[in-house]
Amino acid sequence: MKSLLAICLILVATCAGAGAGTGAAPAPAATVIGGEVVEVLEVESYTYLRLKTQNGETWAAVNRTPVSKGAKVTIANATVMRNFESKALKRTFQTIVFGTLAGAPGTPPVAGSGAMGAHAGLAKGAEPGDVRVAKARGANARTVAEILTNAAKWKDQPVLVSGRVVKYNPGIMGKNWIHLRDGSGSAADQTNDVLVTSMGQVKVGDIVTVKGIIRTDRDLGSGYTYKVLIEEATLQP
Numbered sequence: 001m002k003s004l005l006a007i008c009l010i011l012v013a014t015c016a017g018a019g020a021g022t023g024a025a026p027a028p029a030a031t032v033i034g035g036e037v038v039e040v041l042e043v044e045s046y047t048y049l050r051l052k053t054q055n056g057e058t059w060a061a062v063n064r065t066p067v068s069k070g071a072k073v074t075i076a077n078a079t080v081m082r083n084f085e086s087k088a089l090k091r092t093f094q095t096i097v098f099g100t101l102a103g104a105p106g107t108p109p110v111a112g113s114g115a116m117g118a119h120a121g122l123a124k125g126a127e128p129g130d131v132r133v134a135k136a137r138g139a140n141a142r143t144v145a146e147i148l149t150n151a152a153k154w155k156d157q158p159v160l161v162s163g164r165v166v167k168y169n170p171g172i173m174g175k176n177w178i179h180l181r182d183g184s185g186s187a188a189d190q191t192n193d194v195l196v197t198s199m200g201q202v203k204v205g206d207i208v209t210v211k212g213i214i215r216t217d218r219d220l221g222s223g224y225t226y227k228v229l230i231e232e233a234t235l236q237p
Contacts, residue, residue: 033060033097034074040067043088045174047101049073060097063174067101075099077171100171133182136162136209136236144194145185147214151228154214159230161194162209165202178202178233180210195226198233209236 035051035058042048047067049060060075067073078099085092135143141160142150163180170176178196185191196210212233218226 032074032076032102033058033078033099034072037067037069037071037073040069041089043086046086046088048086048089048096049075051075058095058097059093060099061173062099062101063171065101074102076102098173131164131166131181131183133163133207135182136160143184144180144182145191147194147230148185148191148228151214151216155216157214158211159214160209160211160236161230162207163194165204165206165208166193168202168204170201175199176201178208178210180208194228194230196230196233198235200233200235202235210234211236 033051033053035053037049038052038057039050040047042064045064046061047064049062049067051058051060051073060078062075075097076099078097081093081096081098083092083094084096135141138160140158142154144161144163147154147159147161161180161182163182165178166181167179168176175197176199178198179193180196181193183192185193187193196212198210198212200210202208210230210233212230215229215231216227218229218231
């Protein structure tokens with residue numbers, strides 16, 4: 001509990017310290033946790049680390065990467081998740097920190113919004129203004145609105161969709177999270193923004209075409225549930 005309290009205080013302090021001003025967005029801050037590795041558990045996609053920090057011990061999970069016991073590490077973009085079940089380890093962690101291992105090969109820079117904003121705000125996306133992207137061509141090509149309106153009908157089927165990236169959060173739970181909009185649908189009925197998970201890398205503002213599988217009523221654990229997702233997506237040329 002002491003460790004969890006300390007981590008939560010770090011998160012609160014980070015958000016409170018962002019600052020405010022008229023006519024300008026506050027400067028974002030990153031959340032980091034550092035400590036000594038006292039135990040390492042590896043599964044297919046993740047490396048689990050038991051860390052000894054200045055505020056006590058805590059578990060952390062990062063994209064799989066070689067880490068030695070006794071190493072001093074820093075977890076960037078850290079967010080606390082409660083009662084997280086690892087099916088690979090057949091274990092439930094009362095509390096665990098998800099983030100990216102700072103300095104690891106292929107680790108993206110510390111994102112300004114941090115993983116807390118990345119994961120907790122995935123369903124909202126950004127406000128990109130006027131978006132107009134032509135519908136993809138080919139078998140199973142759909143617009144964003146068509147996917148969100150007919151998701152139950154096309155559940156577990158492949159889909160091809162084009163859109164502008166309006167929000168991008170890399171390296172969260174072993175995936176990159178991409179919000180796409182193409183100008184179809186409306187914010188009022190939440191049919192204008194589709195969430196895609198992929199190993200592909202993009203940036204906000206890119207216009208991309210992805211191919212993936214429509215999933216519905218996805219429960220990723222720890223209270224993160226999504227009515228519609230496009231998963232296992234790959235970027236198309």
